Amino acid sequence: MFADERDLIWRKACEKRWPVWARVARAPDTQWKRQFELLELRQREQVVIPSIATIQRIQKVVTGRHREVLTEWLAEVSWDWNLESTIVFKAVSYLDHFLSNIGVKNLSRFQLLGIACLREAMGDTRRRLAIRLGEQDKNLDPARFAFISDRTYTVEEVEQATRTVADTVPEEIRDAPNGKMFLRSFWYRGVAALVMEPEEMHIYTIASFLLQLSLLDLECAGYPNSLLAASALSVALDSFGKHPWPSALQQYSAYVPDDIEPVRLKLKSLQASLKARHLRLIWRSHHENHGYSEFAEAWQRALQLLQEQSEISKFQPKCPSRHASI
Template sequence: MDWNLETAIAFKAVAYLDRYLSRSSVSRLARFQLVGIACLRTAMGDMRQPTALVTEKHMDAATFAYLSDDTYTSQEVEEETQAVMALINDTTKVAPNPKMFLRTFWYRAIFKGVARADDMHVYILASFLLQLSLLDLECSAYSASLLGASALSVALRFFGKPAWPLSMQQYAVYRADELEPCAARLAFLQSSCEYMQLRQKWLTSHENHGYEEHTDEWLRALAVMRGPCALESVPPAIPAQGLFAALDMGPTPMEV
């Protein structure tokens, strides 16, 4: 099974997992994977229709038992899914996630002239950083709005734009200095964490971006996705071959 990384399913599943763990304890580590699978399945059902868990073959309990390498039975997956659904209230279902806040802040940045509508490399890089945050326990302590604002701030700064001007501060009710701890954490994740399977999916999804007028910017964004590196180490604008050679990253994604 393969899901689009640009959907809100992953963010919703993590929110459900947080809700579950705040209301119920997981006594055995071996059961934690089962809870995660149940949260993912529940999130997928909510993004479509709850009946899809029964009517759509790729979402039934047997499929998710298979995803666990048959660590759990279909019955165990179904029972845990029902337990998760019982704990998820309507407020949790409709609560905005970091990606939703990022999208809202992005539209505001365009409206205020902080970025242009065709600066999609900024938005995609911010989205990628948010995806990394899902794999980090420390990031779970930050609010969804703070994560969205911080990811956009890091991406804007990376591409030489005002990181968090007054127009954004007034709209998001976050001062620039309030974003710094979260922004620093996101930058740290990018510089130190492998997550190569996730990175490869992002490269595959965005290497053919279609924004030819922003080739240099997209190459910089792809360089970040390609592997761990300090954001400040990525050169601002040099030819494709030179960029990846300078970062010792091998051939460009277009050549892979």
């Protein structure tokens, strides 16, 4: 009885604060406390979306293509260094915040800015997760970052650039949830609701790849992270013969199909047009030995999508999943 009353309180709080989102989320099995927490994250992310128009107006030297090259390189470094997968998303958010406030005057310093954003994102993650200092301090050694630039920049320049980024990025940017965090949350909900099986990691892999691919595109920086994550998962589900956005995920995310369709189309366009050769090579090499023999055919399809730019068409497995799409 007490639990029911408490759940009712959370439901009323959601309905009062986010009436539109709460209507989508309403279902017999809705956990309203968890729903409140998710909707609060969605509200927080709204205030940290960079203005694409402002970036394009302020930046006279750096173009969208320059940003694409830099963000792909940052993603490569994050893979090479085996960084926690949310760090590169945090680093790119720092980069976009900087670009929307300060003009880059010299293109030769743009890579240094990216290095500083990655280093600050790594340090932020260490501090916020209370990671043991020893190894992490070694990882944050400025000499390490100078080295990956082929010694284009000195240790002192790396330290100074990191301080500049640290002084520029406000707390709300540092605290904001990123796309990978939302994707994980949606994935766990989908598994719990039997939308997909936990072993169907080919779906999660393609969704994660599309989400990382979106980092390369400046226009995608203007979308809420939760919307990008929902759209990436929807495209991945659809591409492997699942319902593209079942009711369980609509209720949990408070996104209906019409909300995500424009971003779905954008992500499919990126998959068809972005070469991202180095990034694709890394993703394929990391997932070739997936170990899920039960889904070998689906994994072969996933590896094809990772390998090269291509249209995303529906894949119909010969052996249907144990759970029907809902």
